[in-house]
Amino acid sequence: MADTINIENAELANAVFFILLAFLSMFLVLVLFFYFSRKKIIQIEVDKKNLEIEHQKELLSSVLITQEEERKRIAQDLHDDISSKLNVVSLNSHLLKTPNLNETEQLEITNNIIELTQKALENSRRIAHDLLPPVLEKFGLHAGIEELVEEFNSTKTVKVSYENSIDFESYPIEKHLHIFRILQELLNNSLRHGKATEISIQFTTFEDRKTCTYIDNGLGFDSSSEENQKGLGMKNIESRINFLGGDFSFTSKPNKGVKMIFNFK
Amino acid sequence: MDSTDYLFITSAILCILYIIGFFKFGKTYKIFTIYIIGVLLIDFIASHLWQWFRIYNIFTHHFYDLFQFVMLSYFYATLLQTKKQLFTVYILLILLPIFLLSRYVINPQLFFELSLLEIYLATIPIIIYSTMHLYNNLGQRTEFYYANLGILLYLFGSTFIFLFYELYSMLEVDNPFNKNLSMINITLQYVKFGFFFYQWKLIYFNKDGRYN
Numbered sequence: 001m002a003d004t005i006n007i008e009n010a011e012l013a014n015a016v017f018f019i020l021l022a023f024l025s026m027f028l029v030l031v032l033f034f035y036f037s038r039k040k041i042i043q044i045e046v047d048k049k050n051l052e053i054e055h056q057k058e059l060l061s062s063v064l065i066t067q068e069e070e071r072k073r074i075a076q077d078l079h080d081d082i083s084s085k086l087n088v089v090s091l092n093s094h095l096l097k098t099p100n101l102n103e104t105e106q107l108e109i110t111n112n113i114i115e116l117t118q119k120a121l122e123n124s125r126r127i128a129h130d131l132l133p134p135v136l137e138k139f140g141l142h143a144g145i146e147e148l149v150e151e152f153n154s155t156k157t158v159k160v161s162y163e164n165s166i167d168f169e170s171y172p173i174e175k176h177l178h179i180f181r182i183l184q185e186l187l188n189n190s191l192r193h194g195k196a197t198e199i200s201i202q203f204t205t206f207e208d209r210k211t212c213t214y215i216d217n218g219l220g221f222d223s224s225s226e227e228n229q230k231g232l233g234m235k236n237i238e239s240r241i242n243f244l245g246g247d248f249s250f251t252s253k254p255n256k257g258v259k260m261i262f263n264f265k
Numbered sequence: 266m267d268s269t270d271y272l273f274i275t276s277a278i279l280c281i282l283y284i285i286g287f288f289k290f291g292k293t294y295k296i297f298t299i300y301i302i303g304v305l306l307i308d309f310i311a312s313h314l315w316q317w318f319r320i321y322n323i324f325t326h327h328f329y330d331l332f333q334f335v336m337l338s339y340f341y342a343t344l345l346q347t348k349k350q351l352f353t354v355y356i357l358l359i360l361l362p363i364f365l366l367s368r369y370v371i372n373p374q375l376f377f378e379l380s381l382l383e384i385y386l387a388t389i390p391i392i393i394y395s396t397m398h399l400y401n402n403l404g405q406r407t408e409f410y411y412a413n414l415g416i417l418l419y420l421f422g423s424t425f426i427f428l429f430y431e432l433y434s435m436l437e438v439d440n441p442f443n444k445n446l447s448m449i450n451i452t453l454q455y456v457k458f459g460f461f462f463y464q465w466k467l468i469y470f471n472k473d474g475r476y477n
Contacts, residue, residue: 008435015432018381022424025389033396037403044404 062235074127081123085116141168141176145183152187158196164203166210178240185233186214186260194218194258211263223252268451269312275458276305282465290468293343293408300336301461307332324376330387331362337416341394344409350397357390381431388424392417411467415460422453
């Protein structure tokens with residue numbers, strides 16, 4: 001009788017032991033799960049931030065590269081269009097000092113100097129205009145874009161249409177240049193790479209969100225390929241849109257033109 | 266028909282649905298389908314043994330535990346990712362069945378007894394694998410997420426139910442308690458099937474060719 005009770009008690013203790021063991025094991029599994037999950041979630045956050053930083057660095061480096069390239073271009077322009085002409089002016093001025101010059105020669109040299117100085121002046125105006133169109137500063141973005149569109153239309157190779165329902169006058173002046181440069185880059189790309197013949201630029205506003213839709217009918221490219229997204233021009237556009245506090249979508253397929261929509265605050 | 270019959274019908278419908286995509290989907294899907302069919306067959310045979318042959322079904326539990334352990338180990342072996350996780354799965358897949366089977370070879374009498382050690386050893390590793398899979402799911406989408414949730418939830422509950430069932434029968438507690446336990450078990454099974462149905466729907470009707 002006592003033996004039976006002992007065996008039953010042992011079985012009972014056994015059952016209680018396994019219940020306890022199961023409780024402890026599952027509790028341990030849960031604790032370990034939460035511990036490792038927390039670590040992993042933090043790691044995921046860190047990775048995400050690192051990726052963002054990496055992206056920002058890339059944008060910054062593209063801004064610096066563009067700046068250097070722009071400097072190179074300006075240096076080249078100054079050298080080719082102004083320095084060379086001023087050199088000849090200086091040479092001609094020295095020629096004027098030559099003794100025994102007759103009147104015809106003097107006149108010829110003077111005319112040369114006047115002509116060259118005018119050309120140099122014209123070139124310096126053009127360079128300054130390229131750097132920052134005066135109309136943008138004087139009359140604002142709307143007029144600036146109108147002038148830009150007119151310039152492109154005057155080449156007769158492309159027809160650019162421009163519609164705007166945004167009042168840019170109330171828009172911060174420092175942001176005008178960003179939008180202007182984005183459009184300049186897009187137009188240049190459409191013409192140079194896309195060989196587009198028709199381009200449409202449209203500015204609309206909806207609930208405090210300003211949107212620009214840019215469409216061309218050029219050659220286009222595969223916008224899903226990563227290689228095409230890493231061009232310097234696109235990076236510059238992206239960083240300018242970042243400055244404007246907006247975002248953008250870009251779609252293009254070979255022979256289907258490009259469509260870019262970006263918004264800004 | 267009683268509540269277990271409805272459970273068998275639900276399980277059979279689930280099996281048929283999974284069989285439909287058997288040749289269409291990958292290895293993990295196939296293993297999972299074999300698992301749910303096997304579990305249904307073992308359960309069905311076990312519950313009718315007495316009715317058909319007047320045999321007590323207590324030994325069928327060993328088949329259930331071992332089959333579940335082996336199939337779900339294979340299932341998680343296809344899902345888990347890191348070398349450490351896979352090493353754990355394969356080592357236990359070899360060692361545990363050897364250990365459990367050798368117990369019955371040494372002492373065949375154990376085959377006709379409900380073994381708490383066996384329930385514990387065959388279930389806890391699966392719960393650990395399932396938790397590992399849940400952990401892998403953090404920050405990235407992994408396959409069979411919902412089926413895994415169903416397995417985890419059911420194993421968590423059913424392990425305790427079996428252990429308590431054993432305790433109650435030893436204490437000779439009145440019938441209502443046992444009935445309550447089996448009701449909880451049936452409810453848990455339905456919840457598990459719910460997850461499995463949803464998983465099947467996601468796999469069968471997904472458009473981008475990925476499991477969820």
